[in-house]
Amino acid sequence: MDNQSMSSIISAKKESFKGPNKFWNGSERSSWTIMLLIGTTILFSSRVAMPVCATTMAKEFGWNKKHLGTVMGCFFWGYATTQILGGYLADRFGGDRVLTTASLIWGLVTAVTPRIAYLSSDSWTNLLLLGAFRVILGLSQGLHYPSMTSLIGKNVRESSRSFSMGVISSGSNLGSLICGGVGALILESHGWHEVFYVVGICALIWSFCMSRLSLVQQANKRSHSDLSQLNQSPVPWLTIFSKPALWCVISAHFCMNASYFIMLMWFPTFFQETFPHEKAFVSNVVPWLMSIPASIFGGWLSERIVKSKYSVTFARKFCQLIAMMGSGIFAMLLPYCSNYNNALLVAGLAVSCQTFHSSAVLVNPQDIAPTFSGSVFGIMNTAGAIPGFLGVYFAGFILEASGSWKTVFTSVFATNLVGLGIFIIGGTGERII
Template sequence: MVGNHVINLDSKSLRLHSPRDAGGIDRIVKKQKGSNWSKSEEKTWIATLFIGTTILFSSRVAMPVCAPAMAKEFGWNKEHLGTVMGCFFWGYAMTQIFGGYMADRIGGDRMLCIAALTWGTVTFITPYIAYLYDDHTVTLLLLGLFRVILGLFQGMHYPSMTSLVSRNVCEKDRSFAMGVTSTGSNFGSLLCGGIGSVILESHGWPGVFYFVGLCAFGWVIHSWQLSKTQQGRKVTRQNSVEAKEDVPWRLIFSKSQLWCAICAHFCMNASYFILLMWLPTYFHERFPDQKAWVFNVVPWLMSLPTSIFGGWLSKNIIEVKFSVTFARKFIQTIAMFGCGLFAMLLPFCENYISALIVAGLAVSCQTFHNSGILVNPQDIAPTYSGSVFGIMNTAGAIPGFLGVYMAGFILNASGNWKTVFTSVFVTNVIGLSIFLYGGTGEKII
């Protein structure tokens, strides 16, 4: 207090305010202390984000689930399938940084709704696009183009969700929140694999895309209303306004710890996308007499509890006073080594039941990634978590088109599943070693 004025210190200037403005300081402090969601708001948002991620992955998996039927109808080989499915990731890689940057500035909730409205529309109209022309080559090109567009807008989902959670959930609870919401990825694969397979058999492959598209529209309406009416919406807006300072890109890219996380995320995604895109075809070829809804459901059903357990385990490791760095590396070891090991064993399974179990274990292990490196941007750069996650997931999208296409090329040339799944193990070991050596769970930006 100086005379009748209060001195307000900030990083840019010394400003004098009258005593009646002093209450503003208290309001700022209270806002900072109460910036996280309340428990009820957190539960509501986690459930909403879980459902949104579920529908997102149902949309993404619709093509692999329908691939055998579409290949038969349009005369595609495995290389064609790999091209169409891989086109998604060209778009997916292009909007990660943009999506995270915009989410940090205008709010992850708003970006999630904008993106979902668009990718939901693309999903819904996919059958119309497929039947526009009789020339199957033109159909292949058009579907590839729309898969790129689908990827463009789905690429904004995870960076926006990361930004939203980082700004509204306390540090020790973030891994659990991300573990639960990211479980939607496997639940979406399960949902589309199960219900989608039933729709596929009864109404043909177009019905799968119609169903998922309508679900996306419903989620957009719900999440937009939630975003407008809940107090968490206001908190997110206020935090977003505070974060409108320039992102220190040069500083971010100079951090070796981030590059270690990027390398590991790249390797983990290479494994995940191969499993996601090619498991339906693997089971269809190896066990042609088995029901598609079973092998499209069981591996992903097995993975649901492990994703939630991974978040719970990470949270409890931190609560018993282990470092965040230890927690992230321990969880990531389970994810990458376990997934790689079981994927490598999969082609050696001679009977259907053992193949289902091993595939389920491979998918289950990779869900620990949701509570490991996937949370890491919130650890190392909480203020810029959306932008940092966008950088990391841009690199993580590359094996989507490269790995999925190469797997299709190998299979079309040799039909050798052992080569494809052994590469999953080798890739994971390399990525894990890099993260264990140089990764961190501490704030560096």
């Protein structure tokens, strides 16, 4: 019997021991996948609202690029703080409960942001207040992905997790697309304030719907006497931190996020400055529109590889190769595009390639530590949030000092190359905890 067949038998046995009510059925999985896709879409719309409105706000409040980098980067100081806490709470009490509470907070913060901007007549005070509320936004949104990872890891079978995560994670780019496109139209016709109002209201509506679905989830657990969803085992922190594979996945995620957040936060400004006579709506929409089918395809591809004669480890590394090498190369080429249509295509390919990360490193905590996937993801995403504020800030610093987009986007390629090498050498898709 070959290793793949033996691996399949072991996986099937492990799932059979978990009981008939452990995993969602097809209808439940579809409902939760759609709900989490919508939530992730609104989450990223909230996150991207500031970059979309950045140029207009900078003109109104007299900010330079360092100021913009500081305000946008403040989000990640909060975002990095609650990753491990979010994973722990989700593993302990249920990801659905944490998601509902968190969305209520970040929805309210998004909706009141325009009011905060005018609390003082002093521009520096307003800058500090907006930065503080961006920290709070990050604190609440930092609970989202660890909770979602824990929820998926406990309720979706191993063979279907990469596809579910691929579909749900497409919401990150769908949110950037919607806020970049519709938000740009709202910005032009009604002003930047309404962008935050619309996104905030959508978040509060989703929080209410999520609370209703969560109640159904809790009722199903009680009716089936399914207490396994709430993990009562203590998290083995020392064992987790002693595993080299964990540090490899952390390194890859750190580097990928450094590149992703630079693209997310600075692509709108790049297109507005390089092609000032083109519509911002188009450049905010096209790259993210291209990435949505790429994210779903990445999930499908990873699932097909796992179901074939290849290992989970190979599937994760292959998809990560596409994510980091592809996005790095295309990002590096972007400043050399003098034609607007070519720049749109290259930016779209860069963003599309990075979506394969969702079917590789992003789902890897569920492979290596399924029982504590939320906590492991929290550790990984804490490291991944650090380049969010440092990378975005230093990109703004470089642009203010040199005005060189080539330097910024070449650093994306170099960073990706380092992270990819570490993951290829030491990463794994096998359970280690």
